[in-house]
Amino acid sequence: MRIRPAATASELLAAAHLYDAEPRPEWADRFLAAGGHLMLIAYAGDFPAGFVSGVEMLHPDKGTEMCLYELGVDERYRRRGIGRALTEALAAEARERGCYDMWVGVERDHEAALATYRSAGAADDGVFAMLTWEFGAEH
Numbered sequence: 001m002r003i004r005p006a007a008t009a010s011e012l013l014a015a016a017h018l019y020d021a022e023p024r025p026e027w028a029d030r031f032l033a034a035g036g037h038l039m040l041i042a043y044a045g046d047f048p049a050g051f052v053s054g055v056e057m058l059h060p061d062k063g064t065e066m067c068l069y070e071l072g073v074d075e076r077y078r079r080r081g082i083g084r085a086l087t088e089a090l091a092a093e094a095r096e097r098g099c100y101d102m103w104v105g106v107e108r109d110h111e112a113a114l115a116t117y118r119s120a121g122a123a124d125d126g127v128f129a130m131l132t133w134e135f136g137a138e139h
């Protein structure tokens with residue numbers, strides 16, 4: 001397995017089986033063009049076996065932190081350490097970019113995600129509520 005940053009829209013689109021919904025070429029282009037957006041893809045041979053995406057968040061009084069936005073591993077490749085390796089690779093990239101920390105929101109009952117992130121060195125930072133505003137699928 002090798003992990004590398006996605007550099008082209010075709011790489012992002014080739015990993016479509018790992019996403020929650022079908023990716024769009026124009027969104028892939030925007031993702032790559034946006035500063036502070038990063039997607040690392042784990043390959044088993046030439047097959048995209050998993051990905052992790054991160055977004056740098058900057059605030060005037062805190063500096064920059066990395067949000068682990070999403071992690072996905074193909075069902076056939078789960079429980080092989082790919083999720084942990086991707087999480088560790090994103091953390092290494094965050095450190096290299098000068099981020100002061102990295103965080104991820106996880107449902108309290110998502111045992112697999114919690115185990116993966118904890119195995120990669122994350123610690124529980126308490127309970128919080130996540131509230132969202134829905135604006136529709138076409139943004």
